[in-house]
Amino acid sequence: MTLPSILRSRVALAALLACAAAAHAERVDVTVDAAMPWVGFVNLFERPAGAADRGARVDGFFLNTDLAALPASIAGSQAMLAPNGTLGGAPRDGTDWWIADGKGGHLPNRVIEANVYVDTGFSGVALGGKTVRFSGTTLASSLAAPYVAYAFIRDFLPGYQSGYTESSVALVAGQAFELTLDTVLGHPVQYGFALVGPNADPAALGSLGSITISAVPEPATPAMLLLGAAALLGWMRRQR
Numbered sequence: 001m002t003l004p005s006i007l008r009s010r011v012a013l014a015a016l017l018a019c020a021a022a023a024h025a026e027r028v029d030v031t032v033d034a035a036m037p038w039v040g041f042v043n044l045f046e047r048p049a050g051a052a053d054r055g056a057r058v059d060g061f062f063l064n065t066d067l068a069a070l071p072a073s074i075a076g077s078q079a080m081l082a083p084n085g086t087l088g089g090a091p092r093d094g095t096d097w098w099i100a101d102g103k104g105g106h107l108p109n110r111v112i113e114a115n116v117y118v119d120t121g122f123s124g125v126a127l128g129g130k131t132v133r134f135s136g137t138t139l140a141s142s143l144a145a146p147y148v149a150y151a152f153i154r155d156f157l158p159g160y161q162s163g164y165t166e167s168s169v170a171l172v173a174g175q176a177f178e179l180t181l182d183t184v185l186g187h188p189v190q191y192g193f194a195l196v197g198p199n200a201d202p203a204a205l206g207s208l209g210s211i212t213i214s215a216v217p218e219p220a221t222p223a224m225l226l227l228g229a230a231a232l233l234g235w236m237r238r239q240r
Contacts, residue, residue, distance in 0.1 A: 018224070027180075030118070030191050031215035034074045037123040039115040040067045042087070043113040047099070053146070053196060054111040070114040070195075078139070081195040082210035083147055084112050088199035097199050101108045108198030117152075117192025123158065128155075129185030133178065141173035142209030147197035149211045154190040171235045176216055 010214035030036075040063035046055030063069050072081045088097030098106040120127045132153050143149065152168040167181040171193070183189045194215060200208055 027133055028127055029133050029135070030127075031134065031136050032074065032077050032079045032213060033215065034076050036118045036125070037065075038067065038074045038116055039064055040070045040072060041083075041115045041117070042070065043049070043115070044087075045111040045113065047107075047109045047198075048111060053148070054113070058110065065104055067116055070116060072116040072193075072195075074116065077215035079116065079193060079213045080210055081114060081116065081149060081193060083113055083143075083195070083200040083205065083208040085200040085202035085205045085208075087112060090203070091201055107202070110199045111196065112199055113194055113196045115192060115194045117190045119158070119188065119190045121188025121190075125170055127189040127191075128183050128187045131180055131182050132189060132191060133180045134191045135176070135178040135216060136213050137176040138171045138173050139212045139214050141171065141211040142212055143195075143197075143207045147195060147208065149193060149195045151177050151179060151193055152178060152191065153183075155183045156188045156190070157182060158186060158188070160188065171211060171213060173211075218221065 042061045042063065043046065044058040044060065046058055065095045067073055068080065069086065071086075072079065088095070088108070088110060090099045093100065093106075095109075095110070097110050099109040101107045118125060134151060134153050136151065141149070149171045150168045151171060152166055155165040157163070165181065167179045169177050169179045171177060181189075195211065
């Protein structure tokens with residue numbers, strides 16, 4: 001093996017190792033972890049028209065750590081969410097939550113987006129300016145239609161001004177999920193889960209199901225790069 005070839009190989013190896021270190025330094029991996037400061041927020045929307053999953057936004061409620069009000073829970077490396085039968089109460093006339101169905105009964109008149117998440121804007125977890133990768137797996141879901149759940153990463157303007165950049169993915173029972181978002185330095189960042197669907201009749205909650213999400217082992221991306229480096233070293237030795 002000639003000297004220039006050896007030098008080229010060593011330069012390639014150094015570049016590969018540098019890429020591995022840079023990728024590991026710039027990306028932050030997050031998942032379900034009860035040790036993190038999870039909080040809850042409810043967004044209320046009007047009853048949707050047509051095929052839309054929600055209408056105009058009506059209001060929002062910050063629940064802080066009262067996750068049971070969503071309802072949701074974070075325990076160990078697992079998260080659970082279920083439809084809300086507390087807001088709106090039992091079906092009845094004279095409220096904004098229910099509308100007569102013309103058959104003596106009532107239909108939901110609000111859509112609830114229940115969010116459980118980690119918010120770096122006040123938790124002290126530094127994610128702004130980094131590539132955030134959020135991963136996990138949906139262990140089980142018995143959610144009845146039309147309830148849906150998804151994982152998200154959101155990048156807000158400072159002060160939580162209107163609008164945000166979001167990466168999201170639907171949660172499907174038995175399937176892993178992974179999403180990434182390049183965030184902006186100084187911006188508050190959120191990652192977590194949302195369950196969207198109509199306000200529920202408390203008497204019907206047993207038939208509406210729930211969803212359970214869990215953390216998964218971290219993919220060995222840096223390790224794979226190091227394996228590539230080892231293969232390159234082996235090739236260099238064979239060439240010698």
